[in-house]
Amino acid sequence: MSEMKPLLLLVDDDRLDTLITKRCLKELAVTNPVVCAASGEEAIEYLTADSCELPCAILLDLNMPRMGGFEFLEQISTLEQFRSIPVLILTTSTAQEDIDKGHTLGAVAYIVKSPNIVEFKEALKCVTRYANVAHNEPCGMANQADACHPMPQAQ
Amino acid sequence: MYSANASPLRILILEDDMIDGQQIKRMLSRSSLVLDRIELTDYLENGLQLLAVQDLDIILLDLNLPDSNGLATLKSIENTCPSVAKIVITGEGDEQLGLQAVAQGAQDYLIKGGFDANTLIRAIHYSLERKKSEKALRESKSQLDAMLESLGDPMIMVDKALCIIWTNEANTNLFGDDAIGNQCHMFYHDEETPCTSESSAIIQAFQDGGAHSCDALMTDKNDRQRYFHWTANAALRDKEGKPTTVIAIGRDITDRKTAEESIRSAYNEVERANHELKEMQSQVVQSEKLASIGQLAAGVAHEMNTPVGFVSCNFETLESYLKKILELLDMYEVLARCVEASDKNHRLETLKRIKEAKVKMRFDEILGDLQGLFEDSREGLGRVTSIIQNLRDFSRIDQACDLAEYNLNEGIKTTLTVARNEVKYDAEVKTEFGDVPTVFCNAGQINQVFLNILVNAVQAIRSQERETPGTILIRTYSTDTDVVCEIQDNGPGISEDKLPRIFDPFFTTKPAGKGTGLGLSVSYDIIVNKHKGQIWVDSNSNEGTKFTITLPLTVAATDNADAESIPAGG
Structure with a gap:
């Protein structure tokens, strides 16, 4: 049954963060298979491989060595075939400029x-909206994005 | 003797017996003496009047005159003209009187009727000569007296019994006029017993006949305390050359002493201030340590938060799983009892309930997840352990002694892990580790320096608010004498006017409250003073900053890191 579900691509350099995200998704009953990439380059490499099964959503960390999250976003936005894949940013940064840049x-x-972890799991709930939608199906992203992300308070 | 060019003599003969007087006058006129004039008179009063208006060279004086008698006559003449030579003429058998007259100022005496022209001439010659020497002596004495009196410094002469036998006016003015006859310790110090030979230059001068000096605090007649520097030397000596009289002169050095005293107290003040400063500095260093520990602690707490939260979350999940498993176990327990006691139907019924419960609790998933939960938690705990290990490596809190073998590369690695949280969002750290021998140093302190420089670099890069992360390049290598570490960033650099001040205490370019201004000054102290290494900086505005740190291969570091260090450059 789970084989039927589309992939999630998780891009994060921190192994522990990866484990936490996966466990939280599991507890949120998001049973999609999760493919992990430890950097922007690795993710691009995965996406551009011939045999690649495109993910239904990308969970993207911002702070990574070498190619960071924003650079990755810029790169895939230039590639037509990936433009429709929804990207969810996963980061420790609460800076407003990062939030704005992410949306831009x-x-x-x-x-x-x-x-x-409880808070994180709560925030991660919005992933469920994208988990069961194949990447090429339309999904009214803009509206949903506004609704689902918990806007952090600037400290 | 009188030479030919001596000025002609002016002679007064004071004689009431005119025959005797004329006879003497005749003797003189016929003699070889060059004469200016000879006055002859019979009354003392006439003589004195004459002397008042005329300069004369010699007086031939009969002591017994109508208006004066005996030595009183001589005394009157002596008072009027002490500089004129006097020959007394006494009656026969009055030789005693003649001698007394000589003792009281006459230069010679003649016995009336008992001298011829030759004797007279000779007496005149001698008397003039004697008067001349007397005068010279008196002049030189009065010169000397004037000198001594004009001397502003007090001067005394002391005999063997330490009694003051002479003082000058300065001494009288300063200490009072009752010095003569008093022992010097009594007079000056009001002490019954003499000063010790160590403290008194006078006693030392008596002991070895040499010149000595000493300083003494004295009270003058106005009860003011004054410091004097006394110099004493032998004035008169006995036949064996031992001093019988010592002369001492004192110089008022109160001003100098006061100046010395104020210099000394100023010096003490400076010493004290310096000491306080050092104490303050060590407090400041301590507070900088605390500040960086605080910074570190915040970072570490942040780093640990996630894994600890994760593990405790997993722990809750495990607990709920265990509850379910225990529930099942209970049911199996019931089943076990059924096997022994009840019928088949009952057993099947129980087994069915167990199966239903398993499905309800999704037991297969629980079993499948159990392993993963343990693995995940192990990973989380591993992260916590490694953070703690890094922290221990960084500060070497388990290191017993201050100095130990230290590998520069390992030190930088642990510092980088500890600083990871601070660095990772702003800069990418590249390392080029060379082959470096171990050195002896205090690892905690050296790592502290690396952390300070690293954090500075990151903060500088962060302040640029740049699009892409900065780069920090750390290189290590060794030379014949040192191990070297370079930490280079491509941040904003340090402007030329600030460059000379970066190692100064309290100098900071960070916003108020963000930096103590002590990081680099403490780093300097650690590297240069405590480890005899070097630290310097190369920086160009807009091109970044490079810190270079060297540590000597030979053990030159002081073994006591907390000992007061020699301040760099004074």
């Missing part, structure tokens, strides 16, 4: 990685 670059959600 077309991310559908901005999810703050709270060290509090």
Whole structure:
């Protein structure tokens, strides 16, 4: 049954963060298979491989060595075949400029990685909206994005 | 003797017996003496009048005159003209009187009727000569007296019994006029017993006949305390050359002493201030340590928050799983009892309930997840452990002694892990580790320096609000004498006017409250003073900053890191 579900691509350099995200998704009953990439380059490499099964959504960390999240976003936005894949930003940064930049670059959600797992799980709930939609189906991203991301308070 | 060019003599003969007087006059006129004039008179009063208006060279004086008698006559003449030579003429058998007259100012005496022209001439010659020497002596004495009196410094002469036998006027003015006859310790210090030979230059001068000096605090007659520098030397000596009299002169050095005293107290003040400053500096260093520990702690707490939260979350999940498993276990327990006691139907019924419960609790998923939960938690705990290990490596809190073998590359690695949280969002760190031998140093302190420089670099890069992360390049290598570490960033650089001040305490370019201004000054102290290494900076505005740190290969570091260090450059 789970094989039927489309892929999620998780781009994060921190192995522990990856584990946490996967576990939270599991607890949110998001049973889609998750493919992990440890950097922007690795993710691009995965997406551009011939045999690639395109993911239904990309969960993207911002702070990564070498190619960071924003650079990755800029790069895939130039590639037509990936433009329709919704990207959800997963980051510890609560800076307003990062949030704005994320939206400018077309991310559908901005999810703050709270060290509090319960909070993080709550924030991660919006992933469920994209988890069961194949990437080429229309999904009214803009509206949903506004609704689902918890806008962090500037500290 | 009188030479031919001596000025002609002016002679007064004071004689009431005119025959005797004329006879003497005749003797003189016939002699070889060159004469200016000879006055002859019979009354003392006439003589004195004459002397008042005329300059004379010698007086031939009969002591017994109608208006004066005996030595009183001589005294009158002596008072009027002490500089004129006097020959007394006494009656026969009055030799005693003649001698007394000589003792009281006459230069010679003649016995009336008992001298011829030759004797007279000779007496005149001698008397003039004697008067001349007397005068010279008196002049030189009065010169000397004037000198001594005009001397502003007090001067005394002391005999063997330490009694003051002479003082000059300055001494009288300063200490009072009752010095003569007093022992010097009594007079000056009001002490019954003499000063010790160590403290008194006078006693030392008596002991070895040499010149000595000493300083003494004295009270003058107005009860003011004055410092004097006394110099004493032998004035008169006995046949064996031992001093019988010592002369001492004192110089008022109160001003100098006061100046010295104020310099000394100023010096003490400076010493004290310096000491306080050092104490303050060590407090400041301590507070900088605390500040960076605080910074570190915040970072570490942040780093640990996620894994600890994750593990405790997993722990809750495990607990709920365990509850379910125990529930099942209970049901199996019931089943086990059924196997022994009840019928088949009952057993099947129980088994069915167990299966239903398993489905309800999604037991297969629980079983499948259990392993993963443990793996995930192990990963989380591993992260916490590694953070703690890095923290320990960084600060070497488990290091027993201050100095230990230290590998520069390892030190930088642990510092980078500790600073990871601070660095990772703003800069990419590249390392080029060379082959470096171990050195002896205090690892905690050296890592502290790396952390300071690293954090500075990151903060500088962050302040640029740039699009792309900055780069920090850390290179290590060794030379014949040192291990070297370069930390280079491509941040904003340090402007030329600030460059000379960056190692100064309290100098900071960070916003108020963000920096103590002590990081680099403490770093300097650690590297240069405590480890005899070097630290310098190369920086160009807009091109970034490079710090270079060297640590000597030979053990030159002081083994006591908390000992007061020599301040760099004074």
